[in-house]
Amino acid sequence: MRNGNRVQGERTARLRAGYNTTPDPAVIARNQAQQRQHNDKAKLILNPLLDRLQPYPFEKLRALFSGVKTPDLPAIRLSIGEPQHATPDLIFKAMTEAFSGLAVYPTTAGSDELRQTIAGWIARRYALPEIDWATQVLPVNGSREALFSFAQAVLDASRPAPLVVCPNPFYQIYEGAAFLGGAQPVFLNQTPENNFGFDWESLSEAEWARVQLLFVCSPGNPTGRVMSLDEWRELFALSDKYGFVIASDECYSEIYFDEANPPLGALEAAHKLGRKGFPRLVVFSSLSKRSNVPGLRSGFVAGDAKVLAGFLKYRTYHGCAMSVTVQAASIAAWKDETHVQANRAMYREKFDALVPMLSPVLGVSRPDAGFYLWAKTAGDDTAFARDLLAATHVTVLPGQYLAREAHGRNPGQGFIRIALVASRQECLTAAQRIVGHLK
Numbered sequence: 176m177r178n179g180n181r182v183q184g185e186r187t188a189r190l191r192a193g194y195n196t197t198p199d200p201a202v203i204a205r206n207q208a209q210q211r212q213h214n215d216k217a218k219l220i221l222n223p224l225l226d227r228l229q230p231y232p233f234e235k236l237r238a239l240f241s242g243v244k245t246p247d248l249p250a251i252r253l254s255i256g257e258p259q260h261a262t263p264d265l266i267f268k269a270m271t272e273a274f275s276g277l278a279v280y281p282t283t284a285g286s287d288e289l290r291q292t293i294a295g296w297i298a299r300r301y302a303l304p305e306i307d308w309a310t311q312v313l314p315v316n317g318s319r320e321a322l323f324s325f326a327q328a329v330l331d332a333s334r335p336a337p338l339v340v341c342p343n344p345f346y347q348i349y350e351g352a353a354f355l356g357g358a359q360p361v362f363l364n365q366t367p368e369n370n371f372g373f374d375w376e377s378l379s380e381a382e383w384a385r386v387q388l389l390f391v392c393s394p395g396n397p398t399g400r401v402m403s404l405d406e407w408r409e410l411f412a413l414s415d416k417y418g419f420v421i422a423s424d425e426c427y428s429e430i431y432f433d434e435a436n437p438p439l440g441a442l443e444a445a446h447k448l449g450r451k452g453f454p455r456l457v458v459f460s461s462l463s464k465r466s467n468v469p470g471l472r473s474g475f476v477a478g479d480a481k482v483l484a485g486f487l488k489y490r491t492y493h494g495c496a497m498s499v500t501v502q503a504a505s506i507a508a509w510k511d512e513t514h515v516q517a518n519r520a521m522y523r524e525k526f527d528a529l530v531p532m533l534s535p536v537l538g539v540s541r542p543d544a545g546f547y548l549w550a551k552t553a554g555d556d557t558a559f560a561r562d563l564l565a566a567t568h569v570t571v572l573p574g575q576y577l578a579r580e581a582h583g584r585n586p587g588q589g590f591i592r593i594a595l596v597a598s599r600q601e602c603l604t605a606a607q608r609i610v611g612h613l614k
């Protein structure tokens with residue numbers, strides 16, 4: 176102590192004399208203690224819900240494939256659902272002509288023109304007599320960000336034990352959105368036994384009463400299944416009874432096989448069932464797959480005006496307004512159907528060629544819609560995918576990575592997802608290699 180006083184005294188004398196001085200050890204010690212405290216606090220204030228997020232399927236795939244020796248053949252990747260067809264010129268053109276839009280802040284609600292264009296597209300596509308562009312439509316930066324942020328705007332974690340219903344297998348964003356919104360995901364298994372549909376009865380009355388949000392995906396990823404009007408009727412009845420919001424993920428809606436029979440959408444189903452104003456229903460749509468622009472990050476949400484008003488408020492703070500330049504490209508894309516028909520034709524050709532080749536060895540059939548084959552494997556799906564890679568240099572995704580253990584099983588186990596996103600030639604080559612490997 177006496178020593179401390181002497182050091183302090185010498186320091187003060189040096190300072191008085193105008194000398195520069197070494198830092199006060201007491202001050203250093205105090206700063207270090209403060210820094211430690213701050214670090215401890217910093218650890219505490221990181222959101223603990225982050226720890227509940229699972230690694231993404233592709234991280235699991237990397238781990239599964241590490242160390243696998245591949246044959247000396249060109250790699251063909253059918254594991255990721257990233258569209259590979261060319262982006263239409265009209266979108267490039269509209270975008271380059273709108274570069275001046277980079278000089279302005281966009282509004283969260285998007286321009287009137289964009290919302291009117293989207294509302295027009297919805298009305299044409301789903302034969303809706305009315306959809307109010309001003310209150311029932313919002314642009315989003317791709318459906319992924321919207322599916323996630325929507326849950327944050329909808330969920331009320333202060334109510335007891337909130338639940339979010341997800342199909343199983345499913346798009347992993349639903350689960351993460353539920354966790355970070357302070358809710359627990361619950362899964363409805365979609366299996367061959369229920370024709371990849373929903374068993375609403377697999378949740379108890381008490382569980383339904385806790386459900387605040389329910390995700391559906393139609394056409395489904397990975398099964399390609401489209402929900403029927405009867406299923407929508409049942410789901411709307413449950414939503415009316417228990418008061419939960421329905422988030423209908425329809426980002427594959429424009430990839431289908433029969434031009435005269437596009438997949439039923441949720442807004443269309445609501446209209447057909449005489450529901451006015453789409454109560455508690457919001458659909459999520461995207462240009463990524465429809466127009467081969469996964470990098471544009473452009474989509475929309477549409478439905479219940481009250482829900483969307485809350486979502487818009489959330490988004491204003493979230494700061495996810497769509498760039499004016501991207502809005503211009505999106506307007507051009509939503510106004511044109513020719514490129515979408517050409518895109519569908521390319522997928523149709525691939526399914527027409529591959530399904531007859533693969534059905535004898537993998538039992539696949541053409542899905543209702545979408546660009547995936549959900550194929551049953553004889554044994555474990557991870558072993559199947561690894562062996563296939565080692566034998567053929569073709570990558571597919573094990574189904575169990577897209578699903579969770581629920582009701583006593585992982586409904587993705589024993590399946591693989593094959594994304595027909597590569598060129599027709601590459602898909603054909605991949606199918607030949609798969610057939611050769613399995614024969």
Ligand SMILES: Cc1ncc(COP(=O)(O)O)c(C=O)c1O
Nearest residue numbers: 256317318319346396426461463
């Ligand atoms: C089921 C499903 N929903 C949403 C998305 C997100 O698509 P985007 O954000 O490009 O609209 C994907 C992407 O693969 C998907 O498979």
